[in-house]
Amino acid sequence: DTAVSQTPKYLVTQMGNDKSIKCEQNLGHDTMYWYKQDSKKFLKIMFSYNNKELIINETVPNRFSPKSPDKAHLNLHINSLELGDSAVYFCASSPDLRHPQYFGPGTRLTVL
């Protein structure tokens, strides 16, 4: 059973398009996250939700909008995609903010 799953695994799209990435965890965790990993492998947190409530919102363009319909799901919608959005996006979950996090397999987004 996959603990943290993301779809799609690969996403290739044109500049200006809108796209969504979905994440689901079956670990019963209260906290979920979105990270962006750039081409140099630097991993930076974007958002965190705890029980469907936004608790961390880093300096991210407002073209990025997370949505948590329930505590097992955290989706990421990106409007007006730009070349610089190309990266691997990871979803993660944990019991709370201080505990180890469980990562999904990542979504490689390529903006052409």
Add this chain to the structure above:
Amino acid sequence: SQQGEEDPQALSIQEGENATMNCSYKTSINNLQWYRQNSGRGLVHLILIRSNEREKHSGRLRVTLDTSKKSSSLLITASRAADTASYFCATVPSDSGGSNYKLTFGKGTLLTVNP
């Protein structure tokens, strides 16, 4: 801003040798965590060490923490080809709590274990 800095950036060793990776950080921490990332995969948690702990073991892994020097090291003993991966340290700051409890990752050490 980036908190953890791993050293070296890349390390290549032979199977059976030990591998040591270091991490330095800037602010006081609640805990420090080490993760592994295989190529094209998500991160996997290895060990968490709290600020009041000095050493922790898990199988072939040994982590040390020196809060006075704001540094940690990860030692992998008797390395195997399957240990080839990027290794990241990540810190949880100790100040206030709430939304400040966010993991800040370093840039990672790419470990290559040659068979």
